[in-house]
Amino acid sequence: MGKNILKRIDLIFKEEPDSKNVLKKTLSKSNDELINELIASGLKGRGGAGFPTGLKWKLTAESKSTEKYVICNADEGEPGTFKDREILTQVPYKVLTGMAVCGRIIGARKGFIYLRGEYKYLLKELNAEIKKFHAICDELGLKFRVEVFMGFGAYICGEESALFESMEGKRGEPRNKPPYPSDFGYLGKPTVINNVETLAHTFTIFQHGADKFRELGVKDSHGSKLFSISGDTPTPGIYELELGMTVEDFVNDFGDGDTKAVQVGGASGFCVPRKKFRETRIGYQGKLTGISLPTGGSMMLFNSSRSMYNLLSNYLEFFTEESCGQCTPCRVGTQQLIEGIRAVKRGEKPASYLDKLLALTETMKATAKCGLGQSVANSFQSIVENFREEMIY
Amino acid sequence: MTSKVNITINGTPLAVDKGTTILDAAKLLGIKIPVLCYHKDLCIAGNCRVCVVEVVGVSKLFAACATPVWEGMEVLTNSLLVRNSRKHIIELLLSEHNADCTKCYRNGNCELQDLSAEYKITNQHFIDLAHTREYTIDDFSPAIHKDDSRCIRCQRCVRTCDELQSVGALAVINKGDKMKISTFFDKSLNEVVCTSCGQCVIHCPTGALIEHNYIEEVWDAIADPEKYVVVQTAPAVRVGLGEALNLSAGERVTGKMVAALRRLGFNSVLDTDFSADLTILEEGTELLHRLKANLVDKDNKEPLPMTTSCSPGWVKFFEHIYPEMLSHMSTCKSPQQMFGALAKTYYAKKIDVDPAKMVCVSIMPCTAKKFEADRPEMRDSGYKDVDYVLTTRELAIMIKQAGIEFADLPNEGFDTIMGKSTGAGVIFGATGGVMEAALRTVYEIVTGREVPFKDLNITPVRGLEGVKEANVKIEKALPEYKFLEGVEVKCAVAHGLANARTLMDSVKQGKADYHFIEIMACPGGCLGGGGQPIPTTPEIRQKRVEAIYEEDMSMSLRKSHENPEVIGLYKEFLGQPYGHMSHKLLHTDYVERQRY
Structure with missing residues (x-):
């Protein structure tokens, strides 16, 4: 186990033997009350993007349509993330409850769990849980049904609009935004799409109230969060920790004593070098001092035996393959980045070519159609800027 | 009531309708935003990202084609960030593109080339990806070639094939760096459901999809003293050719086109409009034959509705999608193939040329005609009826190669025997034209009177609406056609295969x-x-539609059955319409095809 510098939280995986009662109690409150509770909690999307959950539900509730959907995004494809499958294994009823409450609030009778292709082994038990849950809904007079939709293993289908396309039987390609899912989601209908963990947190909030949730974390980054910790650590695994911690505390707790860098947020996240451990916090963008990095929960530790060049080229290979390929900056940009760092490494391009590539990532960030292409810049810039010598020699 | 949205573009305020895209709003101010994946015929893709613009206060750029304006939006179309980003995107496209422009068929008419010239992309900053990969070049089809090395993956062809044509022969496969436009199991366009219509070709911004061109073969034939080269020109060519030779859209260039063909060295310059008139007599008679069989004899071996068969893209689509309904299709060959079969029989005899030495070339607004000419059924003259099919574009290339100043040419007339036509033949070039031409003739055959529309203009079947309908009630039929007395002949017209599918599905479902x-x-x-x-x-x-109908109005004869050369042909050679000789030379049958 870790050194326990950071407080371990036990909310998400805490068993709730009477989840029916939680649902019943929650449903006894008005939709406005519930949305206000959610907004007051400060819960932000735990998939990594950090959009305020209460606002998302509110916008979708206000959207006019007789047909709406709630979708639980369980595509969990970000390299280094493995927490959602644990939630679905241990406390699926929390997620289902969150979906059902959301359904009542926004006016949706149908929910889907978009399950990552590689998690097919969860399907049988999940369906059994759903069956049990349907019985509870019926008992409480709530017209709500949940269905699992199997993904097929494309990283891009975790992007919400590509996920809708995939569910509609089309090629998993992100859509232009606007319109956003709150107006035009699955089948063109208003849709709330939340990460597995986000929905599990709504259960906690409805159960214990917004204040209990806000006790944890820091300003602009309230609550706890699951972290998937891997890499050069003696204690890999899934941990629930408070948001707002510094990377330094994190490394002291989970590092192997020789941590050189931490990749926060997976391949699409940021690489934090040792010299920035102290000034960097884990949370959402806000008025915190220093840098604050959002994350879907992937924390990868690297010690001094690791080549940052290999790390970056590994990420870039991943993106080059997983880009859907439709938009120019992402499809060609990712190829240019990987070929570019290889050329510099082989001495075929001067070191200054890295600056051209850095400028290219700025263009990708500004012009790519979806979050995948936009976020390639995160790891590229943070690795190249902090470990430039490793890229060249 | 539409609500207005107030925005500024490059500082200039304007109010536009809610839902207007940034691209369209900018057009209102005369500001051009470059595009590649955008085409007015197609749904918005927003994937090339060339049209990105800045919105003040937002760090991400927006695709102008895909983004509707919002209240208070301040758009910058030419800021430093926009310029740098756009330039990067063009450079990225070029790095992945086989930019050997001088060896490209679309050199000089390429949207990527234009953009590259506009942004003065003079050196290659990024690594050349195009020449380090293996690309598929599919040149097996007699109609369309696909060169993946020139593809910029804008998916205009995919959207065309899917939305306009509902064919779906082209689709995106793979992802990331391996993403490309392909076909069912990566087969050649020759082996899949592709109808050879060529809509993908005219929607492709680059040289990735082009016609299989036969320019050199035709030059060789012209240069061969042993060969007698006959050329026929389709109705729609004369209202399009000018555009490819620096004249304005919709300019009628019939006389100049004939003059140019003579100067290129064709031995006889003849007209597909002639065989369009002939088609009307054959198809009109077939329709009457079917009406009698179905209404009087209750024999539905040749069922109603009868569909036209002039459009080889449509014919192939029908064979793929409705193989169980082939008996609905008129057995008439298209005007091109009727012409070819007669050129090497009737015409060859008339001008005393050995048909073995005759080369029949046609100029068509069509790529599917290339496929059609290659069909094994199309050899009823004893030879390949039509040897080479050139598109309007290929003819323009030949005219340029020959150094002919097209705009300065005099107007000349077609040669005789198979060069005379009527306005009815001309309007074959527009949607609804065959229907209109057929009704002008059939109504008159049945009643002895002109079709009851002012100036013979059957306006309900005209225009660019996807599916059009017209009913013509037969009154005071001649004795021979008493079985049609009081019958309301119900007609429908569709253009674009997606509309065709809608229409034929309703027929198939009995609706x-x-x-x-x-x-x-x-x-x-x-x-x-x-x-x-x-x-x-x-x-x-x-x-071009307007030009076609102007051409019709300018003709002294406007009904196919009044074409004196067609009348002469029946008298001297064919006998009766839909008779024995016609069946031998002018009618055909169809094959069932698979749906992939």
């Missing part, structure tokens, strides 16, 4: 009781054909 259906594979009919000059847009098609 429609039409007698006669005209279908053209391409939007607008042949004037919007896959062999027409690039670009072809809704506005340009409209101008």
